[in-house]
Amino acid sequence: MVNAVMKKILLIVSLLNFLCTQLYAQDEPLATYPITGKLEDSEKKPVPFANVALLAAKDSALIGGGTADENGLFNIPAEPGSYLVKITFLAMDEKIIPNVRVAAQPVALGTITLTSNAHVLDELVVQGEKSQMDLQLDKRVFNVGKDLANIGGNASDILNNMPSVTVDVEGNVALRGSGNVRILIDGKQSGMVGLNPAEALRQIPADLIESVEIITNPSSRYDAEGEVGILNIVMKKNIRYGLNGTFTGTAGYPSNFGASFNVNYRRKKVNLIANYGWMYRDGPGRGHSRQEYNSADTSFVYEQTNRRNRAGYSNNVRVGLDYFLNNYNTLTATLSYRRSQNDNKSQLEYRDFDMNNVLTRTVTRAEDETEPRTNIEAALNYRKTFERKGQSLSFDAKYILSDETEASKYHEVANNNSVDIRQRSYNTEDEKNFLAQLDYIHPLGKDGKLEAGLKTSVRLLDNDFSVHQQLEPDYWVILPDYDNRLAYDEKIHAAYLMASNQFGKVFVQAGLRGEYTDILTELKKTAQTNHRQYFNLFPSIHLSYKLQDAQTLQLSYSYRLSRPNFRDLLPFSNFSDSRVFRAGNPLLNPEFTHSFEAGHLLNMNQATLLSSIYYRHRLGVVENITSVDSTGFTTITPINLSTGDSYGFEFNLTYDPAPWWKLTANANIFRAMNEGYYNDKLYQSDTYSWTSRFSSRITLFGSVDFQTSFNYRAPRRTTQGKELSIYFIDLGLSKDILKGRGTLTASVRDLLNSQKRRSITENAGYYSYSVFQWRPRQFLVTFSYRLNRSKEKQNMDKQGDMNDEE
Numbered sequence: 001m002v003n004a005v006m007k008k009i010l011l012i013v014s015l016l017n018f019l020c021t022q023l024y025a026q027d028e029p030l031a032t033y034p035i036t037g038k039l040e041d042s043e044k045k046p047v048p049f050a051n052v053a054l055l056a057a058k059d060s061a062l063i064g065g066g067t068a069d070e071n072g073l074f075n076i077p078a079e080p081g082s083y084l085v086k087i088t089f090l091a092m093d094e095k096i097i098p099n100v101r102v103a104a105q106p107v108a109l110g111t112i113t114l115t116s117n118a119h120v121l122d123e124l125v126v127q128g129e130k131s132q133m134d135l136q137l138d139k140r141v142f143n144v145g146k147d148l149a150n151i152g153g154n155a156s157d158i159l160n161n162m163p164s165v166t167v168d169v170e171g172n173v174a175l176r177g178s179g180n181v182r183i184l185i186d187g188k189q190s191g192m193v194g195l196n197p198a199e200a201l202r203q204i205p206a207d208l209i210e211s212v213e214i215i216t217n218p219s220s221r222y223d224a225e226g227e228v229g230i231l232n233i234v235m236k237k238n239i240r241y242g243l244n245g246t247f248t249g250t251a252g253y254p255s256n257f258g259a260s261f262n263v264n265y266r267r268k269k270v271n272l273i274a275n276y277g278w279m280y281r282d283g284p285g286r287g288h289s290r291q292e293y294n295s296a297d298t299s300f301v302y303e304q305t306n307r308r309n310r311a312g313y314s315n316n317v318r319v320g321l322d323y324f325l326n327n328y329n330t331l332t333a334t335l336s337y338r339r340s341q342n343d344n345k346s347q348l349e350y351r352d353f354d355m356n357n358v359l360t361r362t363v364t365r366a367e368d369e370t371e372p373r374t375n376i377e378a379a380l381n382y383r384k385t386f387e388r389k390g391q392s393l394s395f396d397a398k399y400i401l402s403d404e405t406e407a408s409k410y411h412e413v414a415n416n417n418s419v420d421i422r423q424r425s426y427n428t429e430d431e432k433n434f435l436a437q438l439d440y441i442h443p444l445g446k447d448g449k450l451e452a453g454l455k456t457s458v459r460l461l462d463n464d465f466s467v468h469q470q471l472e473p474d475y476w477v478i479l480p481d482y483d484n485r486l487a488y489d490e491k492i493h494a495a496y497l498m499a500s501n502q503f504g505k506v507f508v509q510a511g512l513r514g515e516y517t518d519i520l521t522e523l524k525k526t527a528q529t530n531h532r533q534y535f536n537l538f539p540s541i542h543l544s545y546k547l548q549d550a551q552t553l554q555l556s557y558s559y560r561l562s563r564p565n566f567r568d569l570l571p572f573s574n575f576s577d578s579r580v581f582r583a584g585n586p587l588l589n590p591e592f593t594h595s596f597e598a599g600h601l602l603n604m605n606q607a608t609l610l611s612s613i614y615y616r617h618r619l620g621v622v623e624n625i626t627s628v629d630s631t632g633f634t635t636i637t638p639i640n641l642s643t644g645d646s647y648g649f650e651f652n653l654t655y656d657p658a659p660w661w662k663l664t665a666n667a668n669i670f671r672a673m674n675e676g677y678y679n680d681k682l683y684q685s686d687t688y689s690w691t692s693r694f695s696s697r698i699t700l701f702g703s704v705d706f707q708t709s710f711n712y713r714a715p716r717r718t719t720q721g722k723e724l725s726i727y728f729i730d731l732g733l734s735k736d737i738l739k740g741r742g743t744l745t746a747s748v749r750d751l752l753n754s755q756k757r758r759s760i761t762e763n764a765g766y767y768s769y770s771v772f773q774w775r776p777r778q779f780l781v782t783f784s785y786r787l788n789r790s791k792e793k794q795n796m797d798k799q800g801d802m803n804d805e806e
Helices: 002-027 118-124 155-160 197-201
Strands: 033-040 051-056 062-067 073-078 081-088 095-102 107-113 133-136 139-143 165-167 173-175 181-185 209-215 229-235 242-253 256-267 270-294 299-324 329-353 359-385 392-414 420-444 448-472 475-503 506-523 528-548 551-562 580-582 591-603 607-628 634-658 661-678 681-700 704-713 716-718 721-723 726-737 742-749 757-763 766-773 778-787
Touching: 033 081, 033 095, 051 073, 062 073, 073 081, 095 107, 155 165, 155 197, 155 209, 155 229, 173 181, 173 229, 256 778, 420 475, 607 661, 607 757, 607 766, 634 681
Parallel strands: 033 107, 181 229, 580 634
Antiparallel strands: 033 073, 051 062, 051 081, 081 095, 133 139, 139 209, 165 173, 209 229, 242 256, 242 778, 256 270, 270 299, 270 766, 299 329, 329 359, 359 392, 392 420, 420 448, 448 475, 475 506, 506 528, 528 551, 551 591, 591 607, 607 634, 634 661, 661 681, 681 704, 681 716, 704 726, 716 721, 721 757, 726 742, 742 778, 757 766
């Protein structure tokens, strides 16, 4: 009996003790124990301020976490249990440590090594052996550093060496044979390109450029502007710890001198960047032409010789700040300034002949021009990432202020003293530009994502042009036909929505962009106003199918437009040539283009081949129409002439016959057809043509590179004549010195002095043949030095170099 009672008492005491323990446990938290460790990169350097998250092992729910200190050390308190430790950091691959069990004692994870993200490494290499081309879903990225033909040059030289891209002797850029290409800097419109892209690209040193993105069928996230596509010039920017950078100096003949540096300093949450480029060039150019005109009323023949010397300097400065608020929020501010000054001299000689080809008169026209330019840009970017991989929000704002003044003096005399003309012209171009853009990316499932964005841009241009002629020593009069002021106000508001996902081996991306355009042009002195407002929808779709590991097939479609540029609307232009006048057309309408493309990527052991076919249908094609009057005065005016169709085949091949030998080849073979009426006259053209480039680079003795490249552009017909073929050869030799921290390069551009533009214009009773060379053969020597950065070489797997998805 007693034993039974004692057993019941002990049972009750045990139950009470258990209940008290549970109640106490609810009032007092369980003891925590630290999870510690140290984060290092592959070079045994600490990784500071990385995010360390503590997740529940059973469902990956977030339990807690913290941030590593500046030495890469972290200390995360945890209650007893089973966990996952997730480590994330900008520029590093995410790392997850499973099976972390906390009992009644601290857990030391020791040293944890993080690996750099491969995409970020691509941006950090100065002249490493990375793949020259990186294929993404809607663009091709070409890394320019290793191409010796680019070293010591400028942005125009770099574009001239890109596949699918051509730059004529006057600096005009074309993509797949069309000049309606949009040029961006770091993915945004920029005053660095300015009102005169041809001249502005010559002012940007090649040493400041990291890569060029060729986007032949842009997706809806990009502006619809650019009939044939987009060329995006990516400037160099480093995000390394400590102080590092590159310094480059160039000297060449004819006079071509330059110096640049690109440095950054990263410590804790702040990254400071600065780059500067100075360039001086004195480039002689020359050309000649012959014009013949026959009509019922009159006939004439004259030949023209043109000698030009363009000399000047440019300064490009860019400073910026990245502030990492935390692992998810980054604020970036940049300020750019460019100042250039050109002093150009030219001399035109006209030789007039009678119909028996007897010289009757010689006229000489000299020009002395000064051309200062200033461009200031301020940009602000905020980027927010989230714990969910791939989710991001970004906001960009940019303000651009540019001004340019062209002031020329002319003196024209004849050998028979019948002509003695003194003139002067002034052309001021001021631009203000503001843009704001918001972009959001939201992941969907495992491989999908939804993208949306808004953008607004306001562009205000003011151009004042006048030509004065001297009647007496101190008396000048304005020529009324060449005196006006154009105000150009452009407002574009856009929104886009785009979705993408992967279904097995198929990747699909589709989007829709809407743009509302409001453009007002006003010729103030003649009270002519043209106001245009229109809204358009621009769809795009991209498909990618992985046939097998080494092969990928891509299909794409986009609808785009090309608005008339400022100079095409300007009814007055350069007055250098008194017999040839280029006049704009304020009544121009935009062009619209349907673009289709199919591409195939093949990766082989020693080679990579990207081939594609494309088709473009254009409406309202703008073409320059040449007209000549009975006095021999020629006017060139752009009009919306025709409907155009073009299709072609393009390939890019890289082949490594040996570890020390690399070959690249690309070609674009196309047919272009245009047809339209102007003043009741039919203008049409049907041409087959192609462009190609072949390059060979051999590495000798492990540190000496020798490169040869050959460029060829076949002739092509136009609606009023023909453009003849162009070819040129470039050579380059480079050697690493100073234990890999320096590189010395010697090169010659246009070895045979053959890069000349030759064209024929034919109309009823009119024939013109012209040849012009913008710049003769160039010899260059360049030295580059890398501070705290030895030359990096990556032996990347070929299949890893080519990304068929973003």
